[in-house]
Amino acid sequence: MCGIVGTIAERNVTALLVEGLRRLEYRGYDSAGLAIIDNKQKLRRIRRTGKVSQLANALQEDSSFTGKIGIAHTRWATHGAPTEENAHPHFSHDQVALVHNGIIENHETLREYLISLGYVFTSQTDTEVIVHLLHHKLSEIGDLASALKATVKELKGAYGLAAMCVQQPDRIVAARSGSPLVIGLGIGENFLASDQLALRQVTDRFIYLEEGDIAEITRDNVKLWDQSGQEVKREIIKAQISAEAADKGEYRHFMLKEIYEQPTVIQATIDGRITGDKINLQSFGPNAEELFAKVKNIQIVACGTSYHAGLVARYWLEALIGIPCQVEVASEFRYRRVAVQPDTLFLSISQSGETADTLAALRNAFSETYPSGNYLGSLAICNNPTSSLVRESGFTLLTKAGPEIGVASTKAFTTQLTALLLLTIALGKAQKTLEAEAETTLIRELRRLPSRIDEVLASNKTIEKLAEHFIEKHHALFLGRGAQYPVAMEGALKLKEISYIHAESYPAGELKHGPLALVDANMPVITVAPNNDLVEKLKSNLQEVRAREGELFIFADEDVEIKEAPFIHVVKIPHIHDVLSPILYTIPLQLLSYYVAILKGTDVDQPRNLAKSVTVE
Numbered sequence: 001m002c003g004i005v006g007t008i009a010e011r012n013v014t015a016l017l018v019e020g021l022r023r024l025e026y027r028g029y030d031s032a033g034l035a036i037i038d039n040k041q042k043l044r045r046i047r048r049t050g051k052v053s054q055l056a057n058a059l060q061e062d063s064s065f066t067g068k069i070g071i072a073h074t075r076w077a078t079h080g081a082p083t084e085e086n087a088h089p090h091f092s093h094d095q096v097a098l099v100h101n102g103i104i105e106n107h108e109t110l111r112e113y114l115i116s117l118g119y120v121f122t123s124q125t126d127t128e129v130i131v132h133l134l135h136h137k138l139s140e141i142g143d144l145a146s147a148l149k150a151t152v153k154e155l156k157g158a159y160g161l162a163a164m165c166v167q168q169p170d171r172i173v174a175a176r177s178g179s180p181l182v183i184g185l186g187i188g189e190n191f192l193a194s195d196q197l198a199l200r201q202v203t204d205r206f207i208y209l210e211e212g213d214i215a216e217i218t219r220d221n222v223k224l225w226d227q228s229g230q231e232v233k234r235e236i237i238k239a240q241i242s243a244e245a246a247d248k249g250e251y252r253h254f255m256l257k258e259i260y261e262q263p264t265v266i267q268a269t270i271d272g273r274i275t276g277d278k279i280n281l282q283s284f285g286p287n288a289e290e291l292f293a294k295v296k297n298i299q300i301v302a303c304g305t306s307y308h309a310g311l312v313a314r315y316w317l318e319a320l321i322g323i324p325c326q327v328e329v330a331s332e333f334r335y336r337r338v339a340v341q342p343d344t345l346f347l348s349i350s351q352s353g354e355t356a357d358t359l360a361a362l363r364n365a366f367s368e369t370y371p372s373g374n375y376l377g378s379l380a381i382c383n384n385p386t387s388s389l390v391r392e393s394g395f396t397l398l399t400k401a402g403p404e405i406g407v408a409s410t411k412a413f414t415t416q417l418t419a420l421l422l423l424t425i426a427l428g429k430a431q432k433t434l435e436a437e438a439e440t441t442l443i444r445e446l447r448r449l450p451s452r453i454d455e456v457l458a459s460n461k462t463i464e465k466l467a468e469h470f471i472e473k474h475h476a477l478f479l480g481r482g483a484q485y486p487v488a489m490e491g492a493l494k495l496k497e498i499s500y501i502h503a504e505s506y507p508a509g510e511l512k513h514g515p516l517a518l519v520d521a522n523m524p525v526i527t528v529a530p531n532n533d534l535v536e537k538l539k540s541n542l543q544e545v546r547a548r549e550g551e552l553f554i555f556a557d558e559d560v561e562i563k564e565a566p567f568i569h570v571v572k573i574p575h576i577h578d579v580l581s582p583i584l585y586t587i588p589l590q591l592l593s594y595y596v597a598i599l600k601g602t603d604v605d606q607p608r609n610l611a612k613s614v615t616v617e
Contacts, residue, residue: 002028003021003027003073003193003198004073004099004101004160004161004192004193004194005017005020005021005034005073005192005198005199006071006099006172006174006193007070007192008170008172008189008191008217008218009186009189009190010068011189012067012068013069013070014034014065014066016191016202017034017071018052018055019201020191020199021055021073021074023197023198024193025051025052025606026407026605027074027194027195028076028407028609029074029075030049030050030076030082031047031048031050031074031075031077031084032048032050032054032074033045033055033072033073033075033087034046034070034072035071035089036065036067038067039067039068041169042094043166044065044067045089045091046059046062046065047084047087047089048084049084052074069169069170069171070164071089071098071099071162071164071172071192073087073088078103079124080124085122086123086124086125088100088125088127090125090127090128090131091131092119092131092135094166095135095167096135096138096163096164096166097163097164098127098130098134098162098163099161099163100126100159101160101161101179102157102159102179103126103158104155105156105157106155106156106157107126107157110129110133110154110155114129114133117136119132119135119136126157130155130159131163133151133154134147134148134151137150137151144163144164144167144168145216148163148175148214149225152175158178158356159176159178160175160176160177160179160180160181160194162181162192171216171217172216173216173217174209175213176209176210176212176213177211178211178356179194180208180354180388181193181208181209182194182195182207182208182209182386183206183208184199184203184206185205186202190217190218190222191203192215192217196240196386197241200242203239204238205236205239206237206238206239206386207222207224207234207235207236208237211388212227213225213226213232213234240385240386241403253594253604254405254406254605255410255498256594258405258406258411259410259411259457259587259590259591260457261402262410262414262415262587263451264450265411265414265415266414266450267450268400269415269419269422270422270446270447271400273422274443277439277443277444278429278439279425279439279443281426281429284395284397288426291345291377292426292431293430294343294376295345295376295427296323296324297324297326297341297342297345298323298324298326298344298345299326299338299344299345299346299347299365299375300313300314300325300326300328301329301333301346301348301358302329302348302349302358303331304409305351305412305413305416305490306350306351306355306416307327307329307330308486308490308493309349309381309416309417309420309486310327310349310420311327311485311486312417312483314326314327315482316421316424316579317427320424320425320434320438322433323427323431323433329357330348330355330357330358330360330361331357333361334357344374344376345375345376345378345379346366346375346377346378346379347378348361348380348381348389348393349382350381350382351384351409351416352384353382353384353386353390354387355389358389359389362378362380362389362393363392365378377395378393378395379393379394379396380395380397381396381397381399381416381419382398382399383399383401383404383412383415383416397422399412399415399416399418400415401415406604407497407606407607408497408498413490414453414583417583418449418583421442421579421583422446425442442577445580446580449576449580449583449584452576453584453587455574456573456574456587457591459571459572462571463588464595466569466571467592467599468599470524470599471596471599471600473501473522473524474502475503475522476492476501476523476524476525477505477515477518477519477523477526478492478505478506478525478526478589479506479507479525479526479527479538480528481507481508481509481534481537481538482534483581483582484528484530484581484585485505487528487582487585487586488505488528491505491526491592491593493505495589495592495593497607497610498593499593499596499597500600500602508527508538508541508542509541511541511544511545516544516545516548519545519548519549519550520549520550521549521550521551524553525545525550525552526553526554526555526592527541527542527552527553528555528556528573528581528585528588528589529554529557529560529562530556530560530573530576531559531575531578532581535557535560542562546567546568550567551568552568552569553569553571553592554568554570554571555585555589556570556572557573557575557581558572559575571588573588
């Protein structure tokens with residue numbers, strides 16, 4: 001990981017490469033580098049630890065560093081520390097340059113083999129193994145694309161890679177297996193990247209490499225081969241996002257911008273899926289209604305924030321329409337044998353649609369060797385219409401969040417919840433387990449949701465003031481009951497991701513079973529209190545916290561009687577139907593985390609050690 005850019009043109013490409021890397025900064029990284037073949041047919045590179053801006057500064061100091069072909073990379077360290085020696089691109093004999101996202105599992109065996117051939121390693125990375133192996137194959141075969149085909153046959157693991165060589169300085173080659181790559185088409189110039197966003201400023205036409213594809217890119221042509229070695233054509237797709245998507249506009253951070261975009265993107269996710277006050281089953285795709293009518297069980301698989309969305313959906317699916325639901329972290333699910341009930345719908349959730357563990361779980365579940373045979377079909381909830389998850393799933397329910405640049409997910413989460421509630425209503429309608437009156441009520445409440453979120457966002461100054469209480473804190477406890485427990489989990493994740501405060505989440509009813517031992521005057525306790533059947537029990541839990549001198553931060557329904565008092569801080573939230581409360585109560589927790597991170601002085605959009613899209617295990 002984490003970002004790849006390549007360009008071949010009739011002009012100097014260094015500025016294009018740097019701008020592409022800047023547009024990939026949101027993915028998270030710890031070093032950056034680029035390589036070119038100059039007008040003397042020599043490979044040159046510059047690498048730096050830290051930000052892309054440091055790489056750009058180094059380029060400005062060397063006016064001779066120009067070329068019409070180049071590859072660039074931002075690295076998120078896996079094998080080897082974040083040092084300049086480990087940064088990409090990697091060279092072999094100053095003849096071949098290569099950048100790589102992913103993990104090569106058999107790199108140690110290959111390293112020993114290459115050392116026996118006389119290759120000398122200068123880094124700790126698995127990537128250097130690939131570039132030396134490619135050089136070895138090139139010396140035998142003489143053609144870069146053919147050498148790459150031979151190279152990838154010996155690799156085990158995940159990779160998205162790009163390479164160039166001085167012997168054939170008019171082309172870039174690329175390969176994809178488990179890590180996304182997209183080709184951008186220009187006029188007299190072509191491009192390559194790990195994300196469309198990196199290239200949106202130079203083109204609006206794209207070709208997405210499919211699993212196992214190999215590409216050869218010149219200024220005027222693109223050749224593709226599938227994993228069987230057959231030359232193939234892939235569909236040219238018009239841009240799905242605007243060139244301005246990577247612009248913060250008037251906001252200080254992308255995360256804040258994305259928090260404030262939630263009313264709009266939730267409305268966009270709803271639009272087209274309801275007609276009047278009823279769900280539109282046809283909007284879920286051909287044959288969806290037939291599939292939905294047969295579903296007797298649902299298996300949800302996801303990671304991180306998407307997993308929390310799945311946990312909320314379980315409450316809705318079981319309580320509203322009586323469909324049993326299991327929710328599991330993809331990295332665990334993919335490595336165990338699952339007892340699958342008949343007529344189970346496999347539901348995967350991913351913002352990017354490229355999350356390695358989620359994709360592997362889907363592939364395993366429907367592989368010929370998987371011992372189940374009980375999955376009725378697969379449905380993906382995803383924010384990326386061109387992703388692997390969308391292409392490989394039988395049905396797709398797209399969220400309309402638009403590009404999410406901040407590493408900590410905000411609008412992707414709430415649009416996932418919105419999509420999951422729409423799916424719940426659709427399943428209930430198809431199976432006739434949701435009464436027409438209940439359907440109408442939920443649809444009407446969904447229509448009101450964006451305006452309710454606007455009201456919560458208007459209380460930002462109050463929440464910003466609360467954040468001051470966390471400046472000297474190092475731990476926090478989040479509590480929730482029922483469907484609000486996953487919201488508490490998401491709140492804790494947001495706080496730890498961007499403020500680096502250690503945060504735990506628990507069901508409020510579990511306080512006496514351990515977490516209460518942590519509560520004292522130095523432990524802030526954050527909870528959400530919608531007006532539902534569990535609110536009185538929640539109040540009792542909060543009294544237990546105050547009895548141990550814990551400081552309370554409560555986001556409560558405007559109709560719930562919880563009064564401000566010393567060390568009890570209450571923010572009133574507009575009333576909303578209890579079913580939709582997990583979506584609404586997520587918003588103040590996002591704002592709190594954001595303002596705490598600002599006061600802590602952390603990098604809000606690119607928190608340390610984290611990547612936006614986790615495309616390796």
